[in-house]
Amino acid sequence: MKPRLRFDPAAAVAHLRASDETLAALIDRVGPFIPELKPAASLFAALLRSIVYQQLHGKAAATIHGRVLVVLDQHGGPTPEAATRATDAALRGAGLSGNKLRAIRDLAARCLDGTVPSLQVAHRLGDEELVARLTEVRGIGPWTVHMLLIFYLGRPDVMPTGDFAIRLGFKQLYRKRKDPTPDAILKHTRRWQPYRSVASWYLWRSLDLD
DSSP states (O other): OOOSSOOOOHHHHHHHHOOOHHHHHHHHHHHHHOOOOOOOOOOHHHHHHHHHHHOHHHHHHHHHHHHHHHHHTTSSSSSHHHHSSSHHHOOOHOOOOHHHHHHHHHHHHHHTTTTTTOHHHTTTTTHHHHHHTHHHHHHHHOOHHHHHHHSSEEEEEEEOTHHHHHHHHHHHTTOOOOOOHHHHHHGGGGTTTOOOOHHHHHHHHHHOOO
């Protein structure tokens, strides 16, 4: 399924400009909001990729992910059913650590028992419910789900306070002497609702500026 935003980008940027002068100045410096949605055939496929990429550099992670997909293709493709049929030896041979193998096994089981919904159902569920359900999977925390909500599902109002770059960008933008706490960020960013995903995008981009 081709990903699409669940909101009007122009309306989101206009709202953010009107709600926060400091953020408005950053928007002027960064320029237009350019969505970066990633395609995924299913939540299983998206979360599988997230698990493989954890704590690895991009090139190494991409290589292992590609090898895992080759293993799953031998059993029908990147599906939970294929993951249950693939042997431990084959998946470990693709480069998975023991912890990641167990996480993928748990992901497959949670998909098959309905804890992890289909992509179609996920689009009908709220952000909080998806965070609650998906973090039941071994190795999946709130940060991973927040990234999925923003970059795969196109949700407008996600504030990933667990992201180091978000905290750094916020600290620099608002000239905080101390590292801001998640609660402090959430309090300030209430004014950005319901478009905190877009504001987060600008905070990430702020770290690329001179």
